[in-house]
Amino acid sequence: MKGSMVSGEIVEPYAEALMSLAQSQNQTERFGEDVRSLLGVLESSEDLQNFLGNPIVSAENKKAVLQQIAGDGLHPYILNFLMLLVERRRILFLEEICKHFQALQRKLNQTVLAEVISAVELSDAQQQAISEKVKAISGAQQVELDTKLDPDLIGGVIIKVGSQVLDASLRGQLRRIGIRLNSAA
Incomplete structure (x- = not known):
């Protein structure tokens, strides 16, 4: 059911309601931090995702685990919001709701999300340089980097901002050279 039209009809209203609450309480940054930490817990624990999505587990047990x-x-x-999701049997959409909330927060803060894939861990200076490059390309006020490692790149980086992809990896360069050589032959 994830990713379906039903999911979108559920995810967006809940995320928008949470954002509306955050704005009315002047707590958008705090809610954003809490949502980020919730996402971290969910993404690091498949068992928790399975537990929350299991229809056999009682609402009381889900609430107790979430409170812990x-x-x-x-x-x-945020805790009340989680309890509401459990009561309405929408807790299995928590990860998607959190991601949509983050997208709303980025839009509010004029921030763009850039996915950066590199062969090795990037230094702070490299991350700053990438942020500046993304700001110049996108015109955004701020940049949020989502860094991932992929040793198959050999070296360099791939930067994805929305539908734009900047491939500055050695693997990409080798692939482009190979295409040129094949077309020249």
């Missing part, structure tokens, strides 16, 4: 995970770290409104 939240501890005192989450804003009370």
